[in-house]
Amino acid sequence: MTALAVVAEARRRTRRRPRGKHLSVLGWVAAVVLAVVALLAVFGPLLVTVDPNAVDLGNAFADPSAGHPLGQDASGRDLFSRLLSGARTSLVGPLLVVVVSTLLGTGLALAAVWVGGWFDTAVARVVDAVFAFPGLLLAILATSIFGTGLQAAIIALSISYTPYIARIVRGAALRERSLPYIAALRVQGLRGTAISLRHILPNIAGLIFANATLSFGFALIDLAALSFIGLGVQAPTADWGAMVGTGMAGIQQLEPQEALWASLLIVITVAAANSLGDELVKRSEARA
Amino acid sequence: MSSTAGRRADARTDSERTTAAPGGVPILAVDGLRKTFGRGRKEAVAVDGVSFELAAGGSLGIVGESGSGKTTTARMLIGLEQPTAGRIVLDGADHTRPARRIRDLRARGRLIQIVFQDPYTSLDRRQKIGDCLGEVVRLHFGLSGSALDARVRELGELVGLHDRQLRALPRELSGGQRQRVAIARALAAEPKILILDEAVSALDVSIQAQILNLLADIREQRGVSYVFISHDLAVIRQITDTAIVMRHGRVVEQGQTADVLDSPQDPYTRLLRDSVPHAGWRPGADALVTS
Numbered sequence: 001m002t003a004l005a006v007v008a009e010a011r012r013r014t015r016r017r018p019r020g021k022h023l024s025v026l027g028w029v030a031a032v033v034l035a036v037v038a039l040l041a042v043f044g045p046l047l048v049t050v051d052p053n054a055v056d057l058g059n060a061f062a063d064p065s066a067g068h069p070l071g072q073d074a075s076g077r078d079l080f081s082r083l084l085s086g087a088r089t090s091l092v093g094p095l096l097v098v099v100v101s102t103l104l105g106t107g108l109a110l111a112a113v114w115v116g117g118w119f120d121t122a123v124a125r126v127v128d129a130v131f132a133f134p135g136l137l138l139a140i141l142a143t144s145i146f147g148t149g150l151q152a153a154i155i156a157l158s159i160s161y162t163p164y165i166a167r168i169v170r171g172a173a174l175r176e177r178s179l180p181y182i183a184a185l186r187v188q189g190l191r192g193t194a195i196s197l198r199h200i201l202p203n204i205a206g207l208i209f210a211n212a213t214l215s216f217g218f219a220l221i222d223l224a225a226l227s228f229i230g231l232g233v234q235a236p237t238a239d240w241g242a243m244v245g246t247g248m249a250g251i252q253q254l255e256p257q258e259a260l261w262a263s264l265l266i267v268i269t270v271a272a273a274n275s276l277g278d279e280l281v282k283r284s285e286a287r288a
Numbered sequence: 289m290s291s292t293a294g295r296r297a298d299a300r301t302d303s304e305r306t307t308a309a310p311g312g313v314p315i316l317a318v319d320g321l322r323k324t325f326g327r328g329r330k331e332a333v334a335v336d337g338v339s340f341e342l343a344a345g346g347s348l349g350i351v352g353e354s355g356s357g358k359t360t361t362a363r364m365l366i367g368l369e370q371p372t373a374g375r376i377v378l379d380g381a382d383h384t385r386p387a388r389r390i391r392d393l394r395a396r397g398r399l400i401q402i403v404f405q406d407p408y409t410s411l412d413r414r415q416k417i418g419d420c421l422g423e424v425v426r427l428h429f430g431l432s433g434s435a436l437d438a439r440v441r442e443l444g445e446l447v448g449l450h451d452r453q454l455r456a457l458p459r460e461l462s463g464g465q466r467q468r469v470a471i472a473r474a475l476a477a478e479p480k481i482l483i484l485d486e487a488v489s490a491l492d493v494s495i496q497a498q499i500l501n502l503l504a505d506i507r508e509q510r511g512v513s514y515v516f517i518s519h520d521l522a523v524i525r526q527i528t529d530t531a532i533v534m535r536h537g538r539v540v541e542q543g544q545t546a547d548v549l550d551s552p553q554d555p556y557t558r559l560l561r562d563s564v565p566h567a568g569w570r571p572g573a574d575a576l577v578t579s
Contacts, residue, residue, distance in 0.1 A: 181410050181411050183368055185412075187367070187368065188397045188424050188473075189397040189427060190423075190427060199412050
């Protein structure tokens with residue numbers, strides 16, 4: 001490369017860095033929606049005044065009233081308090097999946113990139129093999145072996161989400177590792193773990209966070225689907241996915257409120273996670 | 289130097305090796321260095337039988353076009369690549385194979401350091417300059433607290449960086465300033481040899497001159513030996529005592545820098561010299577006719 005080309009390349013690289021720290025309007029809306037949903041998950045169950053599991057068969061499918069702002073379900077339970085208390089069960093699962101798979105995937109990818117050679121090849125192969133296996137199927141398999149409930153499903157989904165993160169982190173870490181500053185640190189005699197954790201990781205953290213946000217949406221859908229088909233959260237515990245499932249009966253009786261409200265919350269949360277994650281991924285890729 | 293013909297690499301003998309130290313052990317000696325990439329039919333020879341010596345406190349230039357094996361040679365010297373064959377002796381000890389243990393890696397780091405070409409990617413973009421220098425000082429000398437701060441400031445002063453720049457992130461600095469940081473980081477290990485791999489090529493000419501002056505001062509003050517890799521003959525002339533010319537991985541000429549550049553014996557060196565734009569220069573008129 002000629003000196004001129006190097007300078008031009010360097011200029012281009014610095015200029016392309018997006019100066020604005022601000023998200024787009026859509027990004028902001030998505031972030032606010034996720035923040036509100038997170039607050040619901042933390043404080044929702046505390047705000048519940050009516051017992052979400054209190055059955056009132058006399059008022060099945062009752063319309064909204066003073067004590068029941070969103071009406072009642074097929075068993076006369078208060079929809080509003082069920083949605084509120086369901087926020088935590090619906091969101092903690094996906095959060096756990098994202099945290100576990102991000103930690104596993106990032107650790108695996110950083111180790112593979114640093115060690116390189118056969119270890120990197122082996123990790124890449126295993127990751128590809130697991131990646132090819134649908135996560136939801138693995139989760140269904142896990143629940144059929146270890147019994148219904150969220151525990152087995154969360155573990156299974158964490159495992160099947162790990163390759164997705166590992167692939168992305170591996171690519172980004174490889175790019176970062178090829179930069180001269182890493183070679184300079186190696187020449188100084190800095191340990192591989194120190195270089196990976198103190199230099200490579202902070203520089204790709206934005207990309208990891210962005211993909212974790214995206215994964216959150218997918219994990220929420222997968223866990224809601226499991227609860228919907230009855231393998232996840234069990235009655236009478238309130239959960240958005242499970243409420244869509246139990247609400248199906250209401251739809252046939254032209255009383256779709258329960259399924260509608262629950263699916264609306266799922267759609268809004270997932271759409272917010274996807275659009276925010278998408279924007280963050282694009283920003284971190286433009287920055288790299 | 290015994291004769292002009294003695295500068296031809298293919299005709300030299302040990303006694304004629306003009307890059308040798310004037311008495312005493314050279315700080316850096318390379319013998320028959322070879323590096324190939326790939327295997328079988330895909331094998332590519334990057335460096336082929338390169339030998340040279342660098343006197344303690346001396347400055348050696350490596351000249352050649354892109355792909356001549358200059359950078360691969362540098363990467364073998366600092367231990368980022370393992371030579372396929374040949375020997376690298378640093379300060380009297382064999383360092384042909386890259387260090388595996390972290391202790392050896394650090395020991396080699398205190399012997400030989402490198403400054404890369406591109407000042408924009410040579411620094412961690414999220415690390416403040418002072419932290420970048422501090423990290424290396426702590427690594428090698430275990431300093432902390434005010435002793436560490438003092439040493440970092442001292443290194444900054446050595447290359448002309450002030451407190452304000454030490455608190456800055458790389459993107460807040462100019463290319464020349466960043467290259468000063470890279471030089472300071474390399475010097476933080478207090479190496480005996482410093483490799484400068486096209487270290488001023490990406491800089492404006494006026495900044496180039498500043499950095500070259502800085503390097504000359506540092507060499508005078510610290511007695512660091514330089515291996516200066518460049519395709520720029522003017523830069524080589526200014527900063528080096530001896531020079532080797534590389535082409536297709538081989539040394540085609542070596543000797544005192546002034547001799548090599550003023551009365552080149554090898555047609556390739558002549559071509560390199562005549563390719564520098566000058567009065568009456570016609571691009572393409574100097575095409576090399578090789579065998």
